[in-house]
Amino acid sequence: MNSDLLGKLLASRKYRDICPDTVRRVWDACQRRYKRPKDAEKAAREALHGITGAFMTPREVALLADDMRAWHADQTDAGLERMLSRHASTRERLPLADTDALYGRLFEVTGRPQSMLDLACGINPLYLGARGIRTTGIDISGQAVASINAFASSYGMPVSAVCADLLCPGAIPAERFNVALLFKLLPLLERQRAGAAMDVMSAVDADFMAVSFPTRTLGGRNVGMAAQYAAWMEGHIPEGRTTVGRFETENELFYVLS
Numbered sequence: 001m002n003s004d005l006l007g008k009l010l011a012s013r014k015y016r017d018i019c020p021d022t023v024r025r026v027w028d029a030c031q032r033r034y035k036r037p038k039d040a041e042k043a044a045r046e047a048l049h050g051i052t053g054a055f056m057t058p059r060e061v062a063l064l065a066d067d068m069r070a071w072h073a074d075q076t077d078a079g080l081e082r083m084l085s086r087h088a089s090t091r092e093r094l095p096l097a098d099t100d101a102l103y104g105r106l107f108e109v110t111g112r113p114q115s116m117l118d119l120a121c122g123i124n125p126l127y128l129g130a131r132g133i134r135t136t137g138i139d140i141s142g143q144a145v146a147s148i149n150a151f152a153s154s155y156g157m158p159v160s161a162v163c164a165d166l167l168c169p170g171a172i173p174a175e176r177f178n179v180a181l182l183f184k185l186l187p188l189l190e191r192q193r194a195g196a197a198m199d200v201m202s203a204v205d206a207d208f209m210a211v212s213f214p215t216r217t218l219g220g221r222n223v224g225m226a227a228q229y230a231a232w233m234e235g236h237i238p239e240g241r242t243t244v245g246r247f248e249t250e251n252e253l254f255y256v257l258s
């Protein structure tokens with residue numbers, strides 16, 4: 001019965017794009033928490049909906065594929081900006097000049113990296129690849145990962161991505177990177193499992209780690225999130241790391257740890 005329900009979730013059109021390990025992880029947790037299979041299924045569906053959110057709608061996925069094909073003709077910054085506008089997180093850093101300025105500030109602290117690891121990357125590696133930065137991305141969204149790998153193979157960009165769940169064993173590469181990005185990720189991880197943010201930060205092997213937090217609601221309101229996340233971050237610096245940079249943009253707070 002329970003394996004039937006898991007099979008149903010794995011086969012569901014709604015969750016087909018999500019890494020199967022995530023579906024299994026969420027199902028296991030809900031099954032442990034709820035005695036009645038019906039309750040466990042309802043809770044699992046709610047949790048999966050919360051994790052995947054609406055970062056990229058099916059229409060945006062289709063438009064991104066068109067944008068990527070169109071980029072072939074001229075490879076302009078306007079075309080890159082169109083691609084980045086298809087995911088909620090990269091969209092919030094546009095216009096492209098603002099994204100360039102943000103990485104300018106980051107690289108003032110870290111130097112221009114030889115290698116980057118982008119955890120829960122969304123489609124951010126499209127930007128990094130277009131700017132010539134070797135990047136490995138990880139995300140549970142099959143569509144985001146496929147877009148990055150298609151970008152790499154169509155245009156020879158120095159990026160690759162893996163569909164994996166950061167809360168499952170083996171998802172974080174063992175190799176060392178210059179800079180690891182954990183953009184708008186830690187609050188999401190904490191919601192999925194208490195303590196997960198620290199576990200993931202501690203497992204990353206990188207000279208620098210850049211962590212960011214949203215400071216406005218999805219509707220654009222300022223409700224004191226910056227102060228709340230700053231207090232959280234300052235109380236959760238992983239052992240052996242020090243804060244070497246902190247800056248804010250209009251809607252995001254950044255910490256750089258060495």
Ligand SMILES: C[S@@+](CC[C@H](N)C(=O)[O-])C[C@H]1O[C@@H](n2cnc3c(N)ncnc32)[C@H](O)[C@@H]1O
Nearest residue numbers: 089090120121122124139140141165166183184
């Ligand atoms: C708010 S978006 C941030 C995307 C990107 N870091 C950026 O700032 O442009 C969060 C991303 O985390 C991914 N995600 C959520 N939970 C995850 C997990 N357990 N493992 C890996 N990726 C996850 C989602 O699919 C989504 O793309």
